[in-house]
Amino acid sequence: MIHNDLTMRPITGREELDLFTRLSYKFDHELADDLDAGRRRPEWMWMALRGDRLLARLAWWSRGAGEPPFMLDIFDLDDTLPESERLDLGVRLVETATAAVIPPDTPRTEYSRFVPPAWRDDEMARRVVESRMTSLERTGARLLVERLRIEWRPGTPIPEPSGRLRFRPVRGRDELVELMTLVLEGTLDAHSHADLAQMTPAQAAAAQYDDEMARYKSPREWWQTATTPDGDPVGFVIPARNNYNAIIAYIGVLPAYRGNGYIDDVLAEGTRILAAHDVPRIRASTDLGNVPMARAFERAGYVNFEREINMIWS
Template identity: 65%
Template sequence: MNSGLTIRPISGPDEIELFNRLPYVLDDELADDLAAGRRRREWMWVALRGDRLVARAAWWGRGGDAVPRYFDVFDFEAGRADDGAQLLSAALAAVVPAEAKPPEYGRFVPPDWRDTPASRSAVEERMALLEGAGARLFVERLRLEWLPGTPIREPSGRLAFRPVRDREEVIELMTLVLDGTLDAHSREAMNRLSLVEAATEHYEEELALYRSPREWWRVATLPDGEPVGFVTPARNDYNPIIGYLAVLPAHRGHGYIDDILAEGTRILAAQGVPRIRAATDLGNVPMARAFERAGYVNFERAINMVWDGKLGE
């Protein structure tokens, strides 16, 4: 079945150029990720016919992780789906610990991928291989970008803004926000955990790891000090971002989201950033419309797939 196909992890940084012979938007980050420990050579796999790269796969983690957190590179040459399937099978078996569930898979795709035959075919073929390995579609997300020069909504005067007090306040607000959330990842967490546990997990695994000052985070309040919502403008390892944006359930439906997003955007814009990135689920229409009103452009989408159990189950 292998028929001359060599499947193996890369030897190290010296093979990044080989790995990047199949292009993808993350290629410029791979060398830095490897040097920083966000990737490891044993998490980056290639399939070769002679010295020709025909398929590749890579996982991502945080520095010090013993196992990867995310599967985010999977490519194969056109017409080489069988090679891609063999690579996927071998790499999953090697990278994912025995008796463990594979980490979530994510792929950035063009915003109009369904309307372009070549893009649609490539996305669907890749998804079919992953489904053959046991994965299923979890959610499709909009990737959004604000660029300098885009107007920022002026404060309406309806809300006041103050820095967050501490970790406990953020988790308390996040716990309240989970009531009625449209976010697929949050809903999945709520199926496993209590509301406060789900909020704490999100805080510890994402917000607490941002590289930027917590002083940027803002709680929006009514004039009497009652919290309405909050926003966490931040920097992750790659970009300035709107990390979390929410209105508390009791205050939804009044247009406060526009003021809160504008405040977060204003804080990052004041740092002279080259861009601001954000994301929301395709099905979270109210949030997507808020970003659109704020001048954020949908420049990509993301396809997220998950395994519900261990490999082979």
């Protein structure tokens, strides 16, 4: 599509990755593999060009071959352009690409961007983050949540078991969905709150299991239920591997047992399981506003290496 001297179009294939990456972001090294695996498709990777100069770009990511776009996770602008031109260009590219990629009766996918942990304190980082957010806000997006991205690194001590809890493998989907339903009470997670605005806790837990937990190909015996010595469930932890890293996919303590420090025991067990497989890192995320969970990760030796901005259209 040509607007005056500006061309907006998707890449033709892998042969244009060099052009697409003239504006850079941390996912660039994964693009070729994601294209090969079907997690990205050329028609989802759009550029705004003036001649052969790349002025803006965006791309969607999916969770697997043959699936629809799941996340708008690349959106970059040429920061040498004047602010008004840069913001307008971003809006035009988002709207043009979205109209071509997302069916008209389908909700827009969430937007995600990884940013430095102290991005507000760095003038250049703040300018980059805020320009993307402002462009998206002008298309109707709003901030859902800012999240901490954290990781455990080999060599970090893992606390020895305290002996207060027992651990056993999760007994299938029904048990985990039941536990996930219970921990939604009093949740501080913004995505969970958004789900609960549209469905019951049981429905939200079942949907999250089917959409996320069931996709992990790592061993299910890693998934652990924490119990009292008498066998009553206290919480659970889901250590797993996604397509890129070992992760703590989900962790929770039931409301009746909160406030006793059990989260430290549960997190240590999940960390111990993954660390036993000589992983180069273990990653996790939690909302910036979920202070109790963030502090638990900090006590366990996890470090905040970046943040994530999530925006939605609603």
